[in-house]
Amino acid sequence: MEINVIQAALLGLFACLASMPGMGGSAIGNYTLGRPLVGGLVCGIILGDIQTGVLVGAAMQLLYIALVTPGGAVSADVRAVSYIGIPLAMLALKSYGLDAAGQEGIGLATSFGAMVGTLGTVLFYGTATMNLIWQHIGWKAVKEGNFKKLYLVNMGLPWISHIACSFLPTFLICMAGAGMVDTIKEILPMDGIAMKTIFTVGSLLPCVGIAILLKQIISKGLDFIPFFMGFALAAALGINLVVATIIAMMFAFMNYQIKTSQSVKVSTVSSLEDEEEEDI
Amino acid sequence: MKKLSKKALNKSFRNWYYGHLTCFSQEHMQTFGYLCAMLPIVEELYDTKEDQQKALDTYTAFFNTEPQLGSVIVGVTVGLEEAKANGENVDGETINGLRAGLMGPVAGIGDSLIVGVLIPLLLGIALGLSTGGSPIGVIFYIIAWNIIVTLGMRLLYFKGYELGGKAVEFLTGEKSKALRESVMMLGSMVIGAVAATWVNVTTVFQMINEETGEAYLNLNDQINSVLPKGLTAIFVVFCWYLISKKKMSPLKVMLLLVIIAFVGVLIGFFDPQLQY
Numbered sequence: 001m002e003i004n005v006i007q008a009a010l011l012g013l014f015a016c017l018a019s020m021p022g023m024g025g026s027a028i029g030n031y032t033l034g035r036p037l038v039g040g041l042v043c044g045i046i047l048g049d050i051q052t053g054v055l056v057g058a059a060m061q062l063l064y065i066a067l068v069t070p071g072g073a074v075s076a077d078v079r080a081v082s083y084i085g086i087p088l089a090m091l092a093l094k095s096y097g098l099d100a101a102g103q104e105g106i107g108l109a110t111s112f113g114a115m116v117g118t119l120g121t122v123l124f125y126g127t128a129t130m131n132l133i134w135q136h137i138g139w140k141a142v143k144e145g146n147f148k149k150l151y152l153v154n155m156g157l158p159w160i161s162h163i164a165c166s167f168l169p170t171f172l173i174c175m176a177g178a179g180m181v182d183t184i185k186e187i188l189p190m191d192g193i194a195m196k197t198i199f200t201v202g203s204l205l206p207c208v209g210i211a212i213l214l215k216q217i218i219s220k221g222l223d224f225i226p227f228f229m230g231f232a233l234a235a236a237l238g239i240n241l242v243v244a245t246i247i248a249m250m251f252a253f254m255n256y257q258i259k260t261s262q263s264v265k266v267s268t269v270s271s272l273e274d275e276e277e278e279d280i
Numbered sequence: 281m282k283k284l285s286k287k288a289l290n291k292s293f294r295n296w297y298y299g300h301l302t303c304f305s306q307e308h309m310q311t312f313g314y315l316c317a318m319l320p321i322v323e324e325l326y327d328t329k330e331d332q333q334k335a336l337d338t339y340t341a342f343f344n345t346e347p348q349l350g351s352v353i354v355g356v357t358v359g360l361e362e363a364k365a366n367g368e369n370v371d372g373e374t375i376n377g378l379r380a381g382l383m384g385p386v387a388g389i390g391d392s393l394i395v396g397v398l399i400p401l402l403l404g405i406a407l408g409l410s411t412g413g414s415p416i417g418v419i420f421y422i423i424a425w426n427i428i429v430t431l432g433m434r435l436l437y438f439k440g441y442e443l444g445g446k447a448v449e450f451l452t453g454e455k456s457k458a459l460r461e462s463v464m465m466l467g468s469m470v471i472g473a474v475a476a477t478w479v480n481v482t483t484v485f486q487m488i489n490e491e492t493g494e495a496y497l498n499l500n501d502q503i504n505s506v507l508p509k510g511l512t513a514i515f516v517v518f519c520w521y522l523i524s525k526k527k528m529s530p531l532k533v534m535l536l537l538v539i540i541a542f543v544g545v546l547i548g549f550f551d552p553q554l555q556y
Contacts, residue, residue, distance in 0.1 A: 021304030025297065026347055027429045031399065032422055037406055041418040051413035058410050058417075062478045065400050101412060103480065114534060131305040138303070138312055142336065145329050147319055154303045154312045193545055200541035200550040204515060206479045208533050211519030213471055216396035217464045218520065226465050228513070230472025235508040241408035241473055245401065248469035252462040259458035 001094040001178070003047065003087060008174040010046050011083045012167035014039075016159070019079035019166050021127055023159060030078065036060035036113065039082025047090060055100035056089045057082070060113035062206040065213060080120020083170050085113045091181045107202030114205050123165045130161035226251070282325055282365050289358070291320040293437045296354050297430070300347040309344035317354050318361070325365040335361065338372035345383040346390025351433040353382050355440020363444070393460065397467035399425070404474040481512045483544075484551045 003011075017024035018034035032038055040057015044050035060081055089112040090100075098105045138153035173180075218224060230248060233239045239247070300313035315336065322335045345353060357375055364370040402421050410417030487497035503510040522528045522536070544550035 021301045023302060025299065026301045027297065027426065027433070030301070031429070032425060035399075035403065035421070037403060037410065038418055038422060041415050044415075050415055053413075054410050054415055054418060055413040058407050058413075061403060061407060062474075065403055065474065125306075128305045131303050132307060134303055135305055135308055135312060138315075139340075142315070142333075142340065145333050147323070147332065147336070150312070150316055150319060154299050154316045158303045193542075196545045196551060197538070197542045200545055201538050203479075203481055204537045204541055205534060206475075207481070207512070207515040207519045208523075208530055208537065210471060210475045210479065210516050211523050211533070212530055213396060213400055214468070214516070214520045215524045216392045217468050217471075218524070223468065224517070226468040227472040227475075230469035230474075231476045231509075231513060232472075232507075233469075234473040234476035235512075239473070241404050241470070241477060244473035245405060245466075245470050248466045248473075251469065252466035255465050256458055256462040259461060260455060263454045263458065 001047070001049075001091055003091070003174050003177055005175070007046050008171045011043065011087060011174050012171040014042055014046075015079040015083040015166040015170040016162040018082060019077065019127065019162070020124055021131065021158070022079070022166075023162055034078035034082060036064055036078070036082050036086065039078075039086055043083065043086045043090065047087060049090065052090050052093065052100045053086065055105065056086050056093070056109045059100075059106040059109035060085060060089070063110050063113050063209045064117065065209050077117060077120030077124045079166050079170070080123055081113050081117040084120070084173050085116035087174050088112055088116070088177050088181065091177050095178075095181050103203075104199060107199040110202035110205050111198045114201070123169060126165040127158075127161045130164065131158055134158060134161075282362065284321060284324060284358070284362055288320045288324040289438070289441065292317050292354070292358060293351075293434065295320065296347075296351060296437070297433055300350070308342060310347065310350075311340065311343050313347075314339050314343045314354070318357070321358050321361055325361060335364075335372070338375055341376050341380070343379065343383060345387040346394060348394050348429055348433055349386050349390030349436065350383070352436040352440040353379060353386060355437040355442075356382075356444055358437075359441045359444040389460065393463060394429075397463055397470075398428070400474065401467060401470050402428075404470055404477075407474070407478060475512065475516055476509055479512045479516070480509070481515050483511060483549050485549050 014033060016022065017029050018039065020026075020030055020034070022029035022034065024030070024033055033042065037054075037057045040053045040055070040060070041050065042053075043057070044053020047053065064078065064081060086109075089109040092108060092112065093100050093105055096108070098108060100106075100109070134153050134157040137157070138150060141147070141149035141153065214227065218227065226248075229251075230244055233244045233247065234241070296313060296317035299316050300310050303312045304310070318336065318339045322332050326332045326335055339357075357379060360370050360375050360378070364372075364375070402424050406417035406421035408417065409420055483500050483503075485499040486495040488495050500511070507513060519533055519537075522533050523530060528536075541550060
């Protein structure tokens with residue numbers, strides 16, 4: 001499997017649209033095209049193998065299922081994961097002859113995702129720093145009352161940052177991709193310690209993705225009860241995610257009813273107390 | 281009495297919907313997106329260049345929040361700017377104070393509700409639908425997310441504009457708190473199911489009877505007989521403990537896992553059992 005110039009250029013373009021301060025806007029860009037699952041489909045279409053693309057994308061998605069960027073601090077960059085990591089992982093799978101749906105295929109894909117995601121953080125800071133130049137032009141325009149220029153500054157000029165920090169890295173790495181994968185294959189045989197470690201890391205890393213998410217919603221041990229309820233539904237009873245969501249909705253609904261009726265009670269009690277005080 | 285036209289409001293909303301993060305920098309974050317969203321409003325409300333510049337000056341202050349839920353802040357300030365242009369008792373400082381006061385709480389709610397629950401929920405369902413490499417799950421995610429987020433942002437923006445300051449009370453009120461807690465409960469159950477479905481940590485550790493050559497202890501089976509996929513659960517809770525309680529950065533936890541994997545492979549605890 002090879003990546004030609006047009007395919008690499010298309011991947012580069014999608015990287016520009018999908019990154020965190022991206023040209024697709026955050027709803028369509030970052031949160032749609034930037035998700036590795038969607039990136040997997042896009043890469044699959046561009047490279048002509050939708051099934052492998054989606055499988056690799058799904059494996060990487062789990063690692064980055066909760067990519068929260070509080071206050072603009074990123075821990076991994078989606079453009080690198082989705083449009084550098086996925087094509088490379090697809091090439092590696094083909095080259096190793098691994099099944100993308102199997103345990104090993106998923107492990108390899110996840111390891112690739114973690115590697116490029118961390119490297120991609122550099123691209124994020126590069127883009128954000130370059131945007132400072134355009135913002136400087138923007139401040140000048142506001143001071144001079146040249147308001148229309150704001151649109152150019154906000155939606156036009158950042159394309160230049162993206163050509164430098166999204167398009168070019170993606171294009172170059174994807175072009176070099178096939179050769180790079182072959183080199184890796186030669187240096188690291190499959191049954192050596194290094195490859196075994198990479199695959200093991202691949203199966204452990206999604207735990208970090210889940211843990212980042214849990215940090216947002218679980219603050220003390222008791223909060224783990226709903227988590228393990230969901231875990232048990234899927235692991236022990238083999239219930240699928242849609243059904244698990246429906247069961248979870250029922251619990252959430254009951255919780256909401258209880259909480260709102262409590263708050264009504266509290267407010268009536270406190271208003272009664274107020275009246276009593278007035279009587280005295 | 282000045283009243284904003286539907287056209288200006290729509291344009292302002294579109295500018296925010298698309299452009300809130302396009303010119304992002306660590307220093308100004310969403311400030312330029314905000315300026316672009318306010319520009320159509322300011323241009324319609326004030327006739328002279330000087331007034332426009334003065335009004336726009338309010339929005340040059342630093343701004344950053346969760347942009348989807350943050351639509352409501354833009355809507356509220358548009359409502360207040362209209363009131364200000366009509367000579368009501370609102371000035372630029374009031375608007376900026378409100379803006380600065382809201383961006384923190386809205387970022388907190390938005391990050392946990394939208395990025396922390398809604399997106400993983402949709403992705404979890406999509407992952408289930410895409411088992412085996414089918415594109416159906418991906419298409420489901422693209423459609424469901426974009427419809428929810430686009431309609432949601434529109435609703436928040438226009439409700440914010442109509443209600444003005446009252447929208448703030450709604451966002452921080454009792455009912456919204458109960459709703460938030462319930463959605464988080466839903467979220468953690470779904471994430472539990474996602475973890476059990478999609479994460480798979482196993483060990484090959486065995487103790488073998490030297491005479492018969494049979495394994496008398498297969499650790500993976502033993503753990504699974506207590507809790508199916510128990511080893512996965514142990515690692516998830518371990519990572520949560522490190523990140524939440526020990527305040528380790530995700531990157532450090534990942535590096536620690538690399539070390540654990542390396543040692544585990546050396547002592548024969550982990551083995552992906554691969555061959556060409």
